[in-house]
Amino acid sequence: MTPSEVLDLARAHGVMIATAESCTGGLIIGRLTDVPGSSRAVDRGYITYSNAAKTEMLGVLPETLEAHGAVSEAVAAEMAQGALARSQAGIAVAVTGIAGPGGSDHKPEGRVCFAIADAWGIRTETVDFGALGRDNVRAATVEHALELLAAALRD
Template identity: 80%
Template sequence: MTAAEVLDLARARGVMIATAESCTGGLISGRLTDIAGSSDVVERGFVTYSNAAKIEMLGIRPETLEAHGAVSEEIAAEMAQGALARSQAGLAVSVTGIAGPGGSEHKPEGRVCFGIADAWGVRTETIEFGAIGRAEVRAATVDHALRLLTAALRG
């Protein structure tokens, strides 16, 4: 699914999109806004690389961070819900992960947690891209986020 196709689906549904990004550092909103005219459906993007930014900008609960860590479906859910609540968007996608290099036994390189939120709730999933390299993990994350937006818009 291309960014242009996501934008066309959003236009057809009359839905504004927000992004909440950690490991991609704004690449999802960048991909969407690379396309001229995207401002009619891209409402805003939050780049919340640090935990403090996640708390301040998206309202992530410190107790969720403490219990699950930043790379978790729980945080991805709160990020997506926070982006939705702090924007005029009707659909929000979030990503938080370990792009690499590095990682740990419990949170390996290439693990990315996704959230997608709309008026009907939030859904999450974790994808293990593996230790394929930082740029490749980030690119794969953007592509998967676009697929999630597509699926949500096709509803």
């Protein structure tokens, strides 16, 4: 799914998009805003790399971070919910993961948690892209986030 196609879907549904990004550091919003005319469908992007930023900017609860860790569907859900609540958007996508290098047995390199928040609720999923290298994990995360946005906008 191209960014232009995602923006067309958002415009067709009359909604603006917000992003809440950790491991991608703004790459999703960057891809969307590379498209001329994107301001008609993009509201804002939050880059919340640190836990403090997730809490301060998006309202992620410290208890959620403590219980599940930053790379979790629970945190992704709160990030997406916070981005939706703190914006003029009708749909928000959130990503948090381990782009690498590094990781652990419990949370390996290449694991990314995604969330979509919109008027119908919050949906989450985890994808293990594998140890593809930092750039490739981040690129795969952006592409998957665009696919999730498109799927949600098609429903």
